[in-house]
Amino acid sequence: MGDISLPAPLPPPTWPNRFQHVDTLLDHPGPSTDPDFVGGEAVKRFLREDSKVLVIGAGGLGCEILTNLALMGFADIHVIDMDTIDISNLNRQFLFRPKDVGKPKAIIAAEFVMSRVPGTKVTPYFGKIQDKPESYYMQFNLVICGLDSVEARRWMNATLVAMVDPDVPESLKPMIDGGTEGFKGQARVILPSITSCYECSLDMLNKQTVFPICTIANTPRLPEHCIEWASVLEWPKVFPDKKLDTDDPEHIQWLFTHASTRAREFKIEGVTWSLTQGVVKNIIPAIASTNAVIAASCCTEAFKLMTNCAPRLDNYFMLIGTEGVYSYTFQHERRPECPVCGGETIDMPVKKEWTLERLIEALEERQDIQAKKPSLSVNGRSLYLQAPPQLERATRPNLEKKLVDLVNDGDELTVTAGSLPFNLTLRVLLKD
Amino acid sequence: MLKIWSMKKNEETAAKKKPKVSAAQIRLQKDLTELEEFKTMTTEFPDPADLLHFNLIITPDEGFYKGGKFLFSFVITSNYPHEPPKVKCTQKIYHPNVDTEGNVCLNILREDWKPVLNLNAVLVGLQFLFLEPNAEDPLNKEAAEELRRDRDVFAKNAALSMRGGTIRGQTYERVLPS
Numbered sequence: 001m002g003d004i005s006l007p008a009p010l011p012p013p014t015w016p017n018r019f020q021h022v023d024t025l026l027d028h029p030g031p032s033t034d035p036d037f038v039g040g041e042a043v044k045r046f047l048r049e050d051s052k053v054l055v056i057g058a059g060g061l062g063c064e065i066l067t068n069l070a071l072m073g074f075a076d077i078h079v080i081d082m083d084t085i086d087i088s089n090l091n092r093q094f095l096f097r098p099k100d101v102g103k104p105k106a107i108i109a110a111e112f113v114m115s116r117v118p119g120t121k122v123t124p125y126f127g128k129i130q131d132k133p134e135s136y137y138m139q140f141n142l143v144i145c146g147l148d149s150v151e152a153r154r155w156m157n158a159t160l161v162a163m164v165d166p167d168v169p170e171s172l173k174p175m176i177d178g179g180t181e182g183f184k185g186q187a188r189v190i191l192p193s194i195t196s197c198y199e200c201s202l203d204m205l206n207k208q209t210v211f212p213i214c215t216i217a218n219t220p221r222l223p224e225h226c227i228e229w230a231s232v233l234e235w236p237k238v239f240p241d242k243k244l245d246t247d248d249p250e251h252i253q254w255l256f257t258h259a260s261t262r263a264r265e266f267k268i269e270g271v272t273w274s275l276t277q278g279v280v281k282n283i284i285p286a287i288a289s290t291n292a293v294i295a296a297s298c299c300t301e302a303f304k305l306m307t308n309c310a311p312r313l314d315n316y317f318m319l320i321g322t323e324g325v326y327s328y329t330f331q332h333e334r335r336p337e338c339p340v341c342g343g344e345t346i347d348m349p350v351k352k353e354w355t356l357e358r359l360i361e362a363l364e365e366r367q368d369i370q371a372k373k374p375s376l377s378v379n380g381r382s383l384y385l386q387a388p389p390q391l392e393r394a395t396r397p398n399l400e401k402k403l404v405d406l407v408n409d410g411d412e413l414t415v416t417a418g419s420l421p422f423n424l425t426l427r428v429l430l431k432d
Numbered sequence: 433m434l435k436i437w438s439m440k441k442n443e444e445t446a447a448k449k450k451p452k453v454s455a456a457q458i459r460l461q462k463d464l465t466e467l468e469e470f471k472t473m474t475t476e477f478p479d480p481a482d483l484l485h486f487n488l489i490i491t492p493d494e495g496f497y498k499g500g501k502f503l504f505s506f507v508i509t510s511n512y513p514h515e516p517p518k519v520k521c522t523q524k525i526y527h528p529n530v531d532t533e534g535n536v537c538l539n540i541l542r543e544d545w546k547p548v549l550n551l552n553a554v555l556v557g558l559q560f561l562f563l564e565p566n567a568e569d570p571l572n573k574e575a576a577e578e579l580r581r582d583r584d585v586f587a588k589n590a591a592l593s594m595r596g597g598t599i600r601g602q603t604y605e606r607v608l609p610s
Contacts, residue, residue: 151511158455199455202514203547210545214529214537214569237533339455375465380457382481387465394480414453416462423458 013119019044019073025309037308044073051306052076054140056129056156058105059083060286061146061178063095064295066109069144070117072303077113078123078140080132081106092288129156134163142174142305144298150205153177154340157190157198161341164193174305178298180290181206183321187297187313188332189305192341195315196332199340204332208282223263223270227279230258246281255280293319337423345412345425352404352430356384359403363415363426372419376426378411386417404430456512460484463551473555484508487522488555492562496590497527500607504536504558506551516545517554523605526593528565528576532602536561537571574600 026047027039037043053074055065058081069077083105085096095112096105106124113122125132129152137143137159147153157175165171175190177198190197215221216229235244235255245251256276263271277283297317304310316332319325336342346369350359356376363371376383383406384398385391398406407413407428415424460483467475476487488504502525507518519541521527521534529537538557540549570576579586589599596606 150514154455154511154514205514210543212537212539212543212569213535214571217531217535217537217571218573233531233533233535339458375461377453377457377461380453382461382483385461385465387469388467388475390475390477391464391480391483394477412453414458414461416458416465418466423462 019048022073026307030310032311034308034311039309043307043309047303047307048073048075052078052140053302053306054137054143055079055146056143056152057081057146057148058093058095058109058124059089059146059148060092060288060291061180061295061298062105063093063109064291065144065146065178065299066095066113066122068295068299069302070113070120070122072299074302074306075119076121076123078125079106079110080125080127080129081109082126082128092286092291134159137163137173138171140173142176142302144176144178144302146178146295146298148179150202153179153198154202157192158340160190161192161197161199176298176301176305178294180286180294181284182287183290185290185294185319185321186317187294187301187319188316189301189313190315196334197338197341200335200338200342201316201332220262220266220268223259223268223272223275224279226259226263226266226268226271227255227276229262230255230276231280234258244280246277252277252280290319290321339423343423343425345427347427347429349429349431350403352402352432354403355400356403356406357399359428360384360399369424370419371415371417371424374415374417374420374424377414378407383407383413403428454510456508456510457483459513460508466550466552467555468552470555470559473559488519488558490559490562492559495563496565496587497562497594499609500562500594501609502562502607513547513550516541516549517551519554519558523607524602525607526572526575526590526599526602526604527561528567528570528572528579529561531571535571537566537569539569 023044026043029037029039051074053069053076055062055069055077056079058066058079062079062081066077066079081104084102085093085100085105085108087098087101090096090098093105095109100108104124104126106126110122110124114120143156143160145153145156147156160173160175163171163173172192172194175192175198176187177190178187179185189195209224211225211228213232216225217233220226220229231244252273256271256273259271259276263269297313301313304312313329314331316330318328320327334341348362350362360374360376363369363374373386375385377385382391382395384395407430409428409430411428413426413428415426464483472491472493474489476489477483478485478487484507486506488506490502490504492498492500503522505520505522509515509518519536519538521530521536523534524532536558538554538561540553540557565579567576567580575586575589578589593599593604594607596604598604
């Protein structure tokens, strides 16, 4: 009683039997291990010395993921997050303390993990995933996403799919995607160009709650209707040139004041500051335990993919905790017409002297493509569009131009046509 | 150690390297070039190189708004088709489902948008608003009430508004060709 124990000095980076439990999985094959798996020192060394993983997001899922990875022996971890710590994060993002409020999540999370788990190197980047080029993502063995936005996931997914070069096996980076929404969650393994990708499953997403604009305008019944009225209708009317910044407390305050007035008019109760923030930022209550389950699933998959010691998740795990606890695992299938990983790429040798019109004719003639009236663009620049009339006229002069003046050798053209069920990528190889 | 490396070589479906064109761009190219031709609707691109911003001109050939020329602005975000196009009427018009700020009450532009829908569906939906204004989903409440109460009075006021007239203190924009 009353003894005050001083913090023990950090033990050396490693010590005998440090990873005893993990080692039992890596020393010998098990009943369902891949036949090619060779247990022993090599795989352990790969995991603890050579492997390099990227964690995207250092929030609710990210804090859990970083901790799990470090404790399992992943030695070289990078983390990206563009956010700073808010006081409301502290109930579940356990790498952060009150003194850290306002500081970058990625940096604080990295420091915390390194101070606790000897021998782990965590390299933070405080910024956006879009800041980094392909060459940056190329250095990792795999990527784990603990994100809260569809947009960021789509970007990361499209980037990783685009990086796959069939001649360079290392260019294929598995993406493990975790996500939670209240008591629900999902973990999935995406092997770009092999399994279904994030874009393939976009139509499975839960719809965000959107209220009809006429309800907001005329017949509000819920506090949310009043808040949406303030943000969707009033803000643009009062500040036509100022974009609403949902991270600016003054903007939220303005919305809150106006939503409250409207709520009083219609005798609606329940408009609060935090509900205002929640509605405009589309905040869904985050639950620490759901995050823990999903983060654990993601890290287990990372461990299995990295060591090959057990079969991977194939490929979609769903956790439904809203009524009891149910889970469902299934193989989500690729969508042939997926704009990111679907479609086909065809190499097309063409003469430099050909006009664009000649190329389009050649495309229409090819039996294996069957493109009727194709429209073409290159890297977002229209080459020839069949419709609408104005764009057809604007791009028509290109038909007469020589290919050598329009595209570079190896450029990839995006071809769409009503007769094509998916988009087609055409790699033009310019020949003399 | 990663087994996928060797797996990839065996995959039949091994795709070739894909270009860096966003899904939104591909989808938009497909949507635009496959737009049906309507004799009552034209698209207009202020900058033909920028497909993300364009205008739509609707010239109804029947109904309350026959003879008018109505302008809408379209903005396509990088999250298309996950997000619907952002559509606004750029004129002040007298219509039960369009408010004086240009907001449009069309279900597929908000709560009923799905990524399987396309620009064609939005155009058809907007066109329909001019053929059959919907008094049940009002944005301009007074116009909607009037339409419900007396279609003839509404027809007269709609015609008046199109000439640039004033209704209950609000002056509307002239939308008839001069």
